[in-house]
Amino acid sequence: MLNLEKNIDTALKMKKADLVLKNGSIINVFTQDIEKGDIAISGDVIVGIGDYSGEEEIDCSGYFISSGFIDSHVHIESSKLIPENYSRLLINRGITACIADPHEIVNVYGAEGIKFMIESGRRGPIDIFYMIPSSVPAVDFEDSGAVLRASDLVQFIGNENVRGLGEVMNVQGVLSKDEDTLKKLKLFNSANMPIDGHAPQVSSIDLNAYTSCRIRTDHETSDIDEALTKIMRGMYILIRHGTAAKNLKSLIPAVKENNYNRFCFCTDDKDVVDLVHKGSIDYNIKLAISMGLDPIKAITLATLNAAQCYRLMWRGAVAPGYRADLVIFNSLKDINVKQVIKDGKLYKDVGETDIKINLPPSMNINYIHEEVFRVKAKSKKINVIQSIPHSLITKRVVKEIEAKDGYVERVYPGNVLKIGVFERHKNTGRYSIGYVEGLEIKELAVAQSIAHDSHNIIVIGDNDKDMTIAVNALIAIGGGIVTVSKGEVIGDLSLPIAGLMSCEDSKIVAQKVEELYRIVMEHGDKNSLFLSLSFLSLPVISELKITTRGLYNVVENRFIDLFDIN
Incomplete structure (x- = not known):
């Protein structure tokens, strides 16, 4: 509840403000100008712009202030x-x-x-x-x-x-x-x-x-x-x-x-x-x-x-009556934040609170066998998902195959990887296998439980053994990301909350993710592999995606067989 009486008295200088930001260059989004002056704050509300004194003052000379x-x-x-x-x-x-x-x-x-x-x-x-x-x-x-x-x-x-x-x-x-x-x-x-x-x-x-x-x-x-x-x-x-x-x-x-x-x-x-x-x-x-x-x-x-x-x-501007959520920074070019005022107070990090999670495990799936990755060769040409760098959009391309014993042995030309999606919520056993190009990794399999929007398990790799190990290791850690090379798990990140999030501090999680980045880059990745992979199963953005039920042509609004090239 606004303390109108106090705010009025403070604005009229009958009372000192709780906090005053002195001598700042204020970004005025209404006039598209810069205004020099003080910002008076009462509680969590801005009450005045001009010349004010406060119980607490912060000198903002040489700094810009924005909402x-x-x-x-x-x-x-x-x-x-x-x-x-x-x-x-x-x-x-x-x-x-x-x-x-x-x-x-x-x-x-x-x-x-x-x-x-x-x-x-x-x-x-x-x-x-x-x-x-x-x-x-x-x-x-x-x-x-x-x-x-x-x-x-x-x-x-x-x-x-x-x-x-x-x-x-x-x-x-x-x-x-x-x-x-x-x-x-x-x-x-x-x-x-x-x-x-x-x-x-x-x-x-x-x-x-x-x-x-x-x-x-x-x-x-x-x-x-x-x-x-x-x-x-x-x-x-x-x-x-x-x-x-x-x-x-x-x-x-x-x-x-x-x-x-x-x-x-x-x-x-x-x-x-x-x-x-x-x-x-x-x-x-x-x-x-x-x-x-x-x-x-x-x-x-x-x-x-x-x-x-x-x-x-009452958000989004520096003006009387607006919430005192403010950013103090040193340059209109660099926007390097010096200090932040939140709810009328200078923000100071108090560290982590006691985090309690009351959600059940989310990896409801049995371990898989290597045979699930075998694809029967129905013809000499096959549909392949082409991933576009820095985009959620994909394309449908047709490639040639080499077969061995009635199964697809190789897809060419280009670095074409195998991709699979496995249902992980209700243990239905449903899955599908396909092929993708544009994710330039070699001698590596990557499995993750981050796959928009249904977030089933998605895995890519250049050999069935590593892909199998990656999926099973992912199930074992309760979701997250796993990388496998030459039969060995070489990196993982546990995301036990829905298979999507960690309770750990941002810096710790960032360090672990950076290690995974290092691994995939050493194996050829140049295009944000993990995020790109996560969108290859999203069947609402063109053109070709893969789900637990098979390849889906978004443009034609229908499922297509791997070998349906008409």
Whole structure:
């Protein structure tokens, strides 16, 4: 509750402010100017800009002050950290709030996963708001650990940590008026809550139908024309720069004086190593500035625009009445954060809290045998997934095979690897085997329980023995990542929470992931193997993906046989 009397007295200088940031260069996102002066804070609210004295004062001479940065769309699980530890990492980068979609853990645990993320997030220093997943599973034929119907979402309406409905990936479900999809849309529309979109390369007439459901954002836009079309239809474009998908460089030229208020920044999926060494939204701001975007506009995308998009009232600006979440940094070019004010207080890291996890094991699968990787040769040509560097998009290509004893011995030309996906939630025994090129590793198998969005086991390698060992070792450690070479496990990372996250400190997790990076790079990887691999099973982004039920052609909206080359 605002203490209006105290705030008024402080603003009128009848009382000293609790905290004053003195002599700063204040980023004014309303006027797109820089204002010199003091910032007076009462409790967790800014009450004045001008000349003030306080019980505590911080000299900000030579420094810039902005509202705290906001990540407008992120899957925290992709960092491999639980929310409270993720939060501690981000605040030191100037991020004071984020809009998270927990559909990774929800695909494993359902509604209990949402509750876990909310409670863990509350224990961290930044404000984590959640968009309730709309597509669990992403498509009806997926083998996820849970199914979330519209009736399951009602319990989260009114939760203070919930902002709206998460990315509506099932575009065809919207256009075909799928009953449960429309129930979810109606539920959040009735509550007047934001709804996130996920609509890559959707045509104009389909976009009309999609946005008529009051879906307001898109983070899958990859080119200028697409971005401008969606803005014309009233959408916000969330400019993504994560670990695997990087659209910022292609989209920044679309940001103009007449439309910059319709853009925000997001990371979507960013690995802990990238977060530790490069940063989060602070990195997006720096990169945009380096490409010629006006620094104040770049900061506006990361503050006011994000707050307005998600109706985060009284956030995103440095002005009286706004929340005192502030970032102090030394340069408009580098955005190197010196200090962060959160809820009106100078943030000081208090270290880890006692972390308690009350979730069951998630690796419900029996050990596998090497024979499952054998593929019968039906013809001389075969469908192969072509992975595109730094993109979630894949292509379908046709390759030649060599057979031995009736089974595929080799796929050529190029470095073509075998890939497999195994259901791990309900021990159904369902799996499929295929082939992929573009992931340039040799003499190595990699298995992981991170495979968007259903998060079954996904494995690649150049020989069946190592792939078998990798999958079985992954099951044994309760999920995570395993690397195998020449019959030996040479690296692993245990992620016991849903097979996606660790309770360990971000620096420890980052060190372990860096060791895995070293291993795969020694074996030829150049393109963020782990994140790229994790998206090869996501059957909502073109063109060809692999699921537990086989190869799926997203463009044609159907499963295809490995040897169906028509």
